[in-house]
Amino acid sequence: MSDDPGRGYHDIGGLPGGRIERAEHAHALWEMRVDALMVLLTHPERRVITVDELRRGIEQLGAEAYDAMTYYERWIASVTNTLLGKGVITADELGRRMAEVAARDGEGAG
Amino acid sequence: MATETHDHAHDHRPPPDEDGPLTYYQTMEIAVRELLIEKEVFGADDVRAAIETMDARSPARGAEVVAHAWTDPAFKEALMADGSAACASMGIELGPLRLIAVENTETVHNVIVCTLCSCYPRNLLGIPPDWYKAKAYRARVVREPRAVLREFGTEIPGDVAVRVHDSTADMRYIVVPRRPAGTEGWERERLAALVTRDCMIGVTVPKTP
Structure with a gap:
């Protein structure tokens, strides 16, 4: 979007842009759960993640992913990467659990 | 222009059918939430309460x-x-x-x-x-x-x-x-x-x- 190497792809204030699309969508339950996850992880009693870390994680997704992903997809990707970076969960645990969740989902749908 | 192609084609889709197959990131959310609950970072009730709080705002x-x-x-x-x-x-x-x-x-x-x-x-x-x-x-x-x-x-x-x-x-x-x-x-x-x-x-x- 920006050819200026000094400007991150999220840093768009002042750039030209198109018409503002004002249609709004109702949030899906899974999106609300991602929101809740972030609220709980940033809660002063836990402080597992900060809002700045969420944003930094989103800024590290890469321009292509940033543009292709939905808002809460960026959030869960950033939260997950941050949790992995801090060692709260491991890549191994995550990979195995995601496979289990997908397998459970396949059974339920079949 | 490039700034036109971003969020809006995706963000305005209706809530996904809960019966449909999970997307990659939906699967990730479930997995991460389950792991955090098992590690007692928070409880399942906390997730429900946080959603209710947000809904009330x-x-x-x-x-x-x-x-x-x-x-x-x-x-x-x-x-x-x-x-x-x-x-x-x-x-x-x-x-x-x-x-x-x-x-x-x-x-x-x-x-x-x-x-x-x-x-x-x-x-x-x-x-x-x-x-x-x-x-x-x-x-x-x-x-x-x-x-x-x-x-x-x-x-x-x-x-x-x-x-x-x-x-x-x-x-x-x-x-x-x-x-x-x-x-x-x-x-x-x-x-x-x-x-x-x-x-x-x-x-x-x-x-x-």
């Missing part, structure tokens, strides 16, 4: 604050001096967030944005609208605020300054619109009904009754 809370400021000069002074403390005095806790109220006057119109992401006074207004999070608004409102406001049907006279406030993770803004003429003697509740979410973002102004 709506622009009606912000409207109460604005109507209070319109009818109580001492409260308005307190709100302008320290937004977080003034909200706390109404039982609305903002936590460590610094809330800054910006007041529209005869000579200044205010509008808020988060150019880098989507920071927003969520405790007062709920989850931000899609357009607030999308690139077109974030990019343009700091460059051509009057043109953006016009898209929302708001014409700001040339002799009124337009100030755009860019939010951060720790500092959120709320616009206190001008109280419409013809509302003298109105009770707070009736006034609050005039104060919409978009008025408190600053892209519209309250309708004159």
Whole structure:
């Protein structure tokens, strides 16, 4: 979007842009759960993640992913990467659990 | 242009059918949530409670604050001096967030944005609208605020300054619109009904009754 190497792809204030699309969508339950996850992880009693870390994680997704992903997809990707970076969960645990969740989902749908 | 292709093709799709196969990121959310519950970072009840809390937040809370400021000069002074403390005095806790109220006057119109992401006074207004999070608004409102406001049907006279406030993770803004003429003697509740979410973002102004 920006050819200026000094400007991150999220840093768009002042750039030209198109018409503002004002249609709004109702949030899906899974999106609300991602929101809740972030609220709980940033809660002063836990402080597992900060809002700045969420944003930094989103800024590290890469321009292509940033543009292709939905808002809460960026959030869960950033939260997950941050949790992995801090060692709260491991890549191994995550990979195995995601496979289990997908397998459970396949059974339920079949 | 590139900024047109971003969020909007995706963000406005309807909520996914819960019976359909999970997407990659939906699968990730479930896996991460389960692992965090097992590690006792939080409990399953905490997730439900957080969703209920978020659901309960709506622009009606912000409207109460604005109507209070319109009818109580001492409260308005307190709100302008320290937004977080003034909200706390109404039982609305903002936590460590610094809330800054910006007041529209005869000579200044205010509008808020988060150019880098989507920071927003969520405790007062709920989850931000899609357009607030999308690139077109974030990019343009700091460059051509009057043109953006016009898209929302708001014409700001040339002799009124337009100030755009860019939010951060720790500092959120709320616009206190001008109280419409013809509302003298109105009770707070009736006034609050005039104060919409978009008025408190600053892209519209309250309708004159």
